[in-house]
Amino acid sequence: MATSFKQIEENLKTEAGKLLDAGKVSMVLAYGRGYDEKHPLPYVARSLADVDGMVFNEYCTANLARYLVRYPRGTKIGIAAKAADSRAVIQLIQEDKVKRDDLVILGIPVYGMKNAKTDEAIDAKTTCGLYNPVIYDVLLGEEVHGQPVLSPYEVLEKVEAMGQDERFAFWKKELDRCIRCYACRKACPMCYCDPCFIDQNKPKWGEKSPETGGNLMYHLTRFHHLAGRCIDCGECSRACPVDIPLYLFHKKVAKECEEMFGQAAGMSIDEKPALINFRVEDSDKILE
């Protein structure tokens, strides 16, 4: 049986309290109350007194690894990390944005998370489908086992069946709806560039107002920048106010990358990011 959300919340408070009290970390990244139960917010506890403000429920989908890069290198941070979030933490360690030794990872096994907008259960269709964190120091609930294990790439069947023209039409239609709020980028743990290429003016890589050319430039480049790095948390798509299924593209790129280099993003701190690690034995398929 999966540990209840309430129990996880209790454990989270206890463990965070212990860490802060012992001075092992200077902050704990977790979730706090939002304007209602369905919209919990990212929350930073810096002292024992802050711990009470923490919550955990089925709507705590945000990937807190997003915030790790905000703090100066060397800051000791405790972080609540669900299954996919832990992969983001690993990927950030691989990219040397954070150091393993500076982190205390409070792993959260998840079952029954929900999309606040639709109230649908979140599963392998829109995320990587893992139940248990890949890496953690403390586990805040019992590991989830016995649940159906689905391939995160099954959902791709429909787009993969499309012909080239049809596929382009599909993505053009989807991306044309983008209002360029950049919520996807803000939600993404791997989109940490400051400034993002699309914000630059010299040279100007693409139009900034929402129109086809600029939208394609932004999104296609972003997909490309996340190749081999996206850990399939699905937060970009959940953050999108106009519900563009960005996860489909990210999953497709992740799948190709995994097939080509035999490694999925954020699965082991000993690996190097697939696309900037040349190995002689790498497949040449990428050149085709």
Next chain:
Amino acid sequence: MSRIGVFVCHCGLNIAKTVRVSELAQFAATLPDVVVAKDYKFMCSTPGQEMIANDIKEHRLDRVIVTACSPLMHEQTFRKVLSASGLNQYLLTIVNIREQVSWVTHDIDEGTAKSKALLNGAVNRARLLAPLTSRVIDVNPDVMVVGGGIAGIQAALELANTGRKVYLVEKNSTIGGHMAQFDKTFPTLDCSACILTPKMDSVMQNKNITLMTSCEVSEVKGYVGNFDITVKQKARYVDHDKCNACLACTEKCPGKGVSEWDEGLVKRKAIYIPFPQAVPQKPIIDRDACTYFIKGKCRLCEKVCEQKAIDFEQQDTFSTMKVGAVIVATGYDLMDTKPLVQYGYGKYPGVYNALEVERLFNSAGPTGGKVTMRDGKEPQAIAILHCIGSRDKNNYEHCSRVCCMYSLKFAHLFKEKTSADVYQFYIDMRAAGKGYEEFYNRIIEEDVKFIRGKGARVAESADEPGRLIVEAEDTITGKFIKLPVDMVVLSPAMKPRADSKDLARLFNLSTDKYGFFMERHPKLAPLSTMSEGIFIAGVCQSPKDIPDTVAQANGAAAEALTIVVKDKMELEATTAMVNPASCCGCQNCVRVCPYGAPFFKEDKGVSEINEALCKGCGLCASVCPSSAIIARHFTNEQVLAEMEGLMEF
């Protein structure tokens, strides 16, 4: 507003036959900012160069575009024309319409159209070019040679004789390499030691050479002209400064190790010199064989050593040398033939590999130069199997180049030292060096039997215990043969050193798929590498014989000298730099740079590029997600403008 001059070269008919050159010049004249456009038969000729120089003055040009051959050929030529005319040399653009256009098409319409597109892009880019200043750096006059085989010895001596200080780093306890293991050398059959040991001694005696045996390179920093190389001195447990080479210790030592020098055929002491002419003549202790290190008791060597040179407490030490250039000459290993189970090496005592046989012939070897087998008997019939693992897609595709010849040498020596019948199993007889065909003919006359067909299998004889059967197809008669012999000699593929890829990583060298170091250009720069200031010589580059090895060593010494002979050198100005305000600290640049130029500054959280190491390849700029990297001479604006120009067509 720029004032651009465009100069279109015919390259005789090389370009003119598939590009309408005058049309191209007329087209150029219509492009914005182009104030003069001309075509000419040979732009690189003196009149061609003068034409450009005159036009620079007459039309007050501030950008020059030459549409001609690859910049690898004449970029320097035209840069000099600009400099001499008072223009910064980086304001030159070369458009390659020979290799990239005329040589890849037969269609003059297509050729002309593509040339126009390339030129249009180049004009767009030329406008945005900025003058750049080359960097001048100091050059350290010393050289390091890594590997003390014949290649390294030769290179070190050549350099030392010009007065350079040379560090010769050898991982074994003696220099000499494989050549020191041989008895005779083909094709002349002169005694290997007689020609090699004088050179080894010269190394020892030469005041300009610092000989560093039992040493390995552990870290390489810096760049051409200014390398900082850290060398690990492995503990020898003998203080060579005190040791007077009396070798009393080696007599008393009870420890037993395996003699690497004799290819494991015999044992040696735990404190030892590998062979009598070793240089230096001073012993080392093999920890794994030493009774004291194993059991905690013995120290006999210490007792007999009057010099008090034995030091069981000795540790590995590290020291850093500063040099201007490096020659890597680390040689080869023979392929391990055990995995080729069909040949029974390691299983049947009668099967030998080539280096073992070299030791059997050698008078300083395990048998004192007598050809006796592991069972003490002299063989009556011997089969030498060529191409074991070489010319073999499942193992090494290359021809090891020396096996045919040393197999002939073996045949001769077997004939000289035994009364055995000698059979050569070969695929093709490759005898392409000076005096080699003659050597081959000589051996034919010595009544050696040649069977054209690769040895397929070695099995134990069912009828005569202890004898071996070699199976092969004689491709001349088409018959399948089974030949009973006493001894089988395998001529295995020469392969790169087991650690060649690690060394490549240290020195930033490229290797081929097997691990042989890659030259900068297979024909025109066979001794240079992609890392400026690092040269290669000998078999570490590819299999070859001693004459070729020595020739390469001399060449590499000369190449190294061209660098260290100057006290200053100019480096290309086309390097990359990081704009710290845009850098997100992802370190992609650090990971992709093949030259190790970018480094991460922990305190600022951004990357920076060491200009002296940067070769301007632009990889970092292309992987930088936040486009924080400015590749000088190929800035994003310049490249985008060029692409726009190209895409207008």
